[in-house]
Amino acid sequence: MTxxxxxxxxxxxxxxxxxxxxxxxxxxxxxxxxxxxxxRFLLASIxxxxxxxxxxxxxxxxxxxxxxxxxxxxxxGYAFQxxxxxxxxxxxxxxxxxxxxxxxxxxxxxxxxxxPNKAVIYGITLALMGLALLSWEPQATITNTNLGDLLVLxxxxxxxxxxxxxxxxxxxxxxxxxxxxxxxxxxIFSALMMQIGPQKLTRDYLFNIPADAWIAIIITGVLAxxxxxxxxxxxxxxxTASHAALIFALEPVFAYLFAFIVAGEVLTRxxxxxxxxxITGMLIAELVPLKTSTG
Numbered sequence: 001m002t003x004x005x006x007x008x009x010x011x012x013x014x015x016x017x018x019x020x021x022x023x024x025x026x027x028x029x030x031x032x033x034x035x036x037x038x039x040r041f042l043l044a045s046i047x048x049x050x051x052x053x054x055x056x057x058x059x060x061x062x063x064x065x066x067x068x069x070x071x072x073x074x075x076x077g078y079a080f081q082x083x084x085x086x087x088x089x090x091x092x093x094x095x096x097x098x099x100x101x102x103x104x105x106x107x108x109x110x111x112x113x114x115x116p117n118k119a120v121i122y123g124i125t126l127a128l129m130g131l132a133l134l135s136w137e138p139q140a141t142i143t144n145t146n147l148g149d150l151l152v153l154x155x156x157x158x159x160x161x162x163x164x165x166x167x168x169x170x171x172x173x174x175x176x177x178x179x180x181x182x183x184x185x186x187x188i189f190s191a192l193m194m195q196i197g198p199q200k201l202t203r204d205y206l207f208n209i210p211a212d213a214w215i216a217i218i219i220t221g222v223l224a225x226x227x228x229x230x231x232x233x234x235x236x237x238x239x240t241a242s243h244a245a246l247i248f249a250l251e252p253v254f255a256y257l258f259a260f261i262v263a264g265e266v267l268t269r270x271x272x273x274x275x276x277x278x279i280t281g282m283l284i285a286e287l288v289p290l291k292t293s294t295g
Contacts, residue, residue, distance in 0.1 A: 006238035010247045013231040018254025020224045021090040024082060027216035031209055032199035033082045034190055036217065039201075041187035043221030048183060048230070052176035066169040067181020073165055074182055075189040076158030080151045088148025094252040096152040098131040103160035104245035111164070120246075123281040127249040130277030133270050134252050163245055166236050175233035183229060246282050253278060 027036055049056065056063075085093055102124050105116040170178060194201060236244050253275050 001234070001238050003238055006235035007243075007247060009231045009235045010239070010244055011250065013228040013235075014248050014250050015254040016224050016228050017248075018094075018251045018256075019258040020220055021085070021094050021255050022258070023216045023219060025085045025090045025093075027213050027220075028082060028086055030213040032194070032197065033086065034079070034194035034197050035199055035201050035205070035209075036213070037078055037082055037190040038187060038194050039217045040221040040225060041183050041190055043217065044225035044229075045180065045184045045187050047222055047226040048176060048180040051226075052174075052180055055174050055177050056180055063173065063177050063181055066173050066178055067185050070162055070165045070169060070178065071182040071185025071189065073158050073162035075186040077155045077162055078186065079190070079193065080153075080155030080158060084148040084151030084155060086148065088152060090255070091252075092149060093152045094255050095131050095134070096149060097156050097159065098249055098252055099128070099153065100156045100160040100163065101131075101245040101249040102128055103157060104163050107160055107164045108167070119284055123246060123284045124249075126281030126284065127246060127278050128281075130274040130279075130281060131249065131252055132274070133277065134256065134274030160245070163236075163248070166232060167240065167244070170233050170236045173233070175230060175237070179226070179230045179233045183225060249278055249282065 024036075081093065081097060088096075105120055105124065108114075109116050166178075191201075199205065232244075256271060256275075
């Protein structure tokens with residue numbers, strides 16, 4: 001796989017992710033968040049098991065360790081984001097989740113003790129400005145969604161950790177195997193949280209889940225989880241974590257495009273400017289040859 005092919009696949013994954021904010025927000029109004037997460041990731045685990053069982057077995061310790069580490073961060077990201085979506089808007093959640101793009105190079109810099117390229121810093125700055133403009137809601141107040149914003153922010157930190165962990169672990173692992181184990185561990189963590197939460201997954205509750213929630217579980221489980229994380233595991237082997245994070249910054253753009261196609265929503269002038277800034281930031285980070293800072 002070439003770097004260009006890897007980038008295109010990551011853009012596809014980001015496009016699929018961008019459609020899920022509205023879907024998940026609607027789903028968790030119908031079903032408990034941890035029941036939703038458990039069923040979503042259980043379905044994705046089954047799909048990946050059927051597809052890669054020949055590579056998954058026999059089980060190896062390094063696969064378990066890698067899946068546990070990545071799965072821990074992945075669970076944290078989705079747990080905080082999904083619960084947070086109950087208390088904040090999908091648009092604000094998209095922006096706050098996008099903050100992971102600025103956290104990734106910071107984490108990498110701390111771990112490697114190497115300052116990120118100046119072009120990456122400038123690109124991320126523009127991308128964050130674009131995300132802010134794209135997701136800005138004039139009618140929102142600082143206090144009415146404070147809890148949801150905080151939870152989604154914690155999710156963004158966890159997602160940044162997952163991107164960095166994949167960057168270190170993916171080159172040493174088979175994509176399908178790592179994708180399976182991280183999603184299986186996410187399923188286990190979600191099920192544990194469900195058991196200590198207010199809503200248990202009983203037979204009666206399972207059979208009374210609305211059809212719209214099941215559709216959301218299937219879409220997010222098969223497409224936005226099994227397929228997308230397989231793409232991420234495969235593609236991040238050929239690019240850097242910081243570059244992947246910049247591509248993931250396109251997620252709100254695709255979210256708005258999905259809303260326009262499905263619900264007829266139209267971007268404001270501020271939103272269009274935000275989208276342009278995101279794309280410009282990505283181009284600067286990749287095309288402007290600035291030296292890495294050592295001072």
